Ligand SMILES: NC(=O)c1ccc[n+]([C@@H]2O[C@H](COP(=O)([O-])OP(=O)(O)OC[C@H]3O[C@@H](n4cnc5c(N)ncnc54)[C@H](O)[C@@H]3O)[C@@H](O)[C@H]2O)c1
């Protein structure tokens with residue numbers, strides 16, 4: 001038996017912000033990345049939603065902390081909105097989701113992503129940082145009611161952000177495809193998301209804005225897939241290293257993903273091979289197809305100007321070496337390990353850490 005459920009209504013395409021006008025918002029709280037407040041997007045939201053009263057909470061920063069979520073929760077409880085709109089990348093969406101969750105109130109949550117990456121607009125997942133550790137909070141209450149995929153917000157994406165968030169999508173797609181809870185529907189979403197992201201990222205990176213709407217939808221599809229199928233070791237490692245060294249989440253995924261594929265291929269080369277062939281990599285033998293997939297990821301990473309190791313990303317390999325035991329323990333405790341296709345053992349983490357450090 002398989003179960004698949006989409007909890008979030010997804011509105012996409014030009015002028016999708018106008019759907020806010022159908023919601024009868026009386027009291028609207030906008031949780032927004034300050035960049036979009038400055039760009040006038042919060043005013044556009046107010047024009048579309050026409051609330052009686054509104055507030056803007058824009059104290060958002062990358063990788064939101066538990067303390068920031070507590071501050072935002074207080075604002076939310078005091079204002080008691082009927083609708084919360086989250087406008088920004090994964091960090092903003094996660095912050096708003098956590099605020100709603102912790103408030104004990106039940107406003108309608110509308111997620112408007114401005115990056116094509118986290119998929120947070122359709123997931124039951126929010127990542128918060130506390131004292132250098134990133135904790136994934138998982139609860140069905142975290143599913144937004146509506147996700148608005150407005151392509152106009154993608155005009156200002158800088159190259160580096162396209163690359164980082166793009167590798168986040170590839171990682172969500174690949175990890176969910178082979179995850180323990182993957183099913184027919186999630187695998188179809190993962191495969192299509194991977195195929196779109198792999199083909200279109202170089203174009204978007206080179207400045208072709210016409211492909212960004214497709215990439216935005218691919219990010220959302222990968223989010224739907226992983227929220228049901230789960231993720232894996234790459235995300236467990238990216239959470240821990242991101243909390244410790246403050247590198248962008250997708251950049252860490254890009255450094256780790258080929259090494260994780262190589263490690264997991266010892267246990268699920270059939271599934272990787274199937275995905276690799278279906279998106280155009282050659283190799284009738286699984287081992288060949290998986291090698292081509294791994295090399296393709298490394299090639300794309302280079303093409304997108306991304307670092308190939310932690311050292312290239314500015315982290316001294318000695319920091320990894322000295323703290324290997326502690327990092328490994330934290331990685332093994334991350335919930336994403338549970339859905340990895342193979343049981344995660346400390347020797348696997350150690351080998352990957354050694355490989356990506358140099
Ligand atoms: N909840 C989930 O399911 C989930 C999944 C994966 C990752 N995450 C989390 O998401 C976070 C990463 O999110 P992200 O990669 O979307 O980045 P982000 O939200 O951290 O934003 C990064 C930077 O990009 C800027 N930015 C965002 N959109 C822009 C645009 N359109 N134009 C110009 N600048 C823009 C922001 O101002 C910010 O400075 C991490 O904390 C990660 O742990 C969550």
Ligand SMILES: [Fe+2]
Pocket residue numbers: 118168171172235249
């Ligand atoms: Fe991610």
